[in-house]
Amino acid sequence: MCTTKQLVRKRKRCHPATKSCAGRSTEVLVEFDDVGRHELIINGIDASFTGRSARIFTDRTFNEVYIDGGLEYFSNALKPADVDSTESSISSGKVKSLQVFEIKSIYDGGLESSAK
Numbered sequence: 001m002c003t004t005k006q007l008v009r010k011r012k013r014c015h016p017a018t019k020s021c022a023g024r025s026t027e028v029l030v031e032f033d034d035v036g037r038h039e040l041i042i043n044g045i046d047a048s049f050t051g052r053s054a055r056i057f058t059d060r061t062f063n064e065v066y067i068d069g070g071l072e073y074f075s076n077a078l079k080p081a082d083v084d085s086t087e088s089s090i091s092s093g094k095v096k097s098l099q100v101f102e103i104k105s106i107y108d109g110g111l112e113s114s115a116k
Helices: 004-009 111-115
Strands: 013-015 025-040 040-042 051-056 062-067 072-077 094-104
Touching: 025 111, 040 051, 051 072
Parallel strands: none
Antiparallel strands: 013 094, 025 051, 025 094, 051 062, 062 072
């Protein structure tokens, strides 16, 4: 089984403005100035949460959202018809920091290459 640590070890930074990670497996670290409800969509998948910060892992079909250092967790899946969506947006709150990393997908050999 591939662990999050193994996948994240091989990540590369993406610049959100260039959309270089659109449709790819990503890790997003986002922090807002205030605690509250924040509306986010990453690669077509709702990642909205209530809190100050989140660490979000997104693949083509699902995301996992860890809120405020893991105090809360949830996951969302895409409907099969929406799998190719690359829409990403933040529509509420003032962003204090945003980092986006491309990570290897376990479906594209990430499991095998991480285990070596």
